[in-house]
Amino acid sequence: MNDELILHHYDGSPFSEKVRLMLGFKGLAWRSVKVPVILPKPDVVALTGGYRKTPFVQVGADVYCDTALIARLLENRAPAPRLFPPHLPLAPVFAQWADSTMFWTAAPYTLQPAGAAHRFAGAPPEVVKAFVADRAAMTTGMTRQTVADATVNLRAQLGALEAQLEGGGPYLFGDVSIADFSVAHCVWFVASGGPVVGEILAGFPALQRWFAGMQAFGHGQPEKLGSAEALAIAAAASAAGRHAPCAVQAGLGFEAGEAVTVAAIDYARDAVAGTLVGLNANEAVIRRTDERAGTVHVHFPRHGFQVKKEAA
Incomplete structure (x- = not known):
């Protein structure tokens, strides 16, 4: 299935535990790819372009970085039970x-x-x-x-x-x-x-x-997956031209097709370079190509990340 949730994580990662618990809360099935704890991470880089934090979630040829954005992804995939109840705006x-x-x-x-x-x-x-x-x-x-x-x-x-x-x-x-x-x-x-x-x-x-x-929420329904298999799933989705819909919203200072970098502003500030294909108040999406993963869309939250224009 090209729309399955693939969590790239490792056992001792606290932010990975956050996502595992959210998957359990929503009762979701997911594929589990264990990533190295430290560099080098060649299969991770093939998908993310150099984003170093753990975890991230892959859906076909779309990669979602940072647990804040992953939580929004899970909410869209399974609206109930809710992670973001409207009566709790804070x-x-x-x-x-x-x-x-x-x-x-x-x-x-x-x-x-x-x-x-x-x-x-x-x-x-x-x-x-x-x-x-x-x-x-x-x-x-x-x-x-x-x-x-x-x-x-x-x-x-x-x-x-x-x-x-x-x-x-x-x-x-x-x-x-x-x-x-x-x-x-x-x-x-x-x-x-x-x-x-x-x-x-x-x-x-x-x-x-x-x-x-x-x-007690547990971790949902995980199934093991190798990192090479995850790359093959991305490549197949890329070859079929399947990516999550996105667009660059007007009035935010950027245009679709611009060369940009996106980097965290707190730690692990390695910049990921690509072509801007999506931007709104919640996320930035860049397109990048890898010889093994194909054309991948990498999604970042706006909060905690900086988007910068680069020379083409």
Whole structure:
């Protein structure tokens, strides 16, 4: 099937867990492609053009980057149950906070020495060294919190979430929404850091009950797929000229057919170059060609990404 959802991810990726839980929430079937944790990623580059973050979702010859945009894709594919209830307009804004501020508090806390030792238990020293070097390259220029600061800030964030859940119902805003999934992957990351790191969650019983409920959604219906097979699916859709409809909206400063680059503005800022074929308030879409994947449309959200004109 050329319209099947293909998630490119790896087990320990917190943002991948966010998507896996959303797939479970919606009860969707999907194909699972495991990607390398660090560079080189030749099959990933063939599809994305150099986008380094994990995960991304492929539908035929269309590639969707960033979990915020992936959530919108899933909502369009399966409108119920809803990730974006219309009566919770602030839920996506809160999700952005969790995906950025909360995640970059949870990350240095979770990867403190005890957490790193748990995560890399049994791994050869050269593997650990390669991972550290890869992530250092992705976060060049970022100012990251110390473990001491992250511990204080994370405890305050967890306390605020605890108070919200104690007084507001089973989910953060009463009804389940995208906000719950964005917080859930941060809590999952902390919980996966081993007993020393995870102990910080012990003082928040309402949060623990909520997290257990989020995990109960499961991961939907995954089926393994090789990366070479995923490339073949993209190439076949490309050869048939099948891409999701898109257009460049007037008045946004760009024209269809312009050479552009798109890059994240926070970390992993590797620019992806291509021809602009879609642009609106929610997403930017560029066309690029790879000898193995064919002509691929790569979709990015507007929030958190910069679109720049380049020389043709």
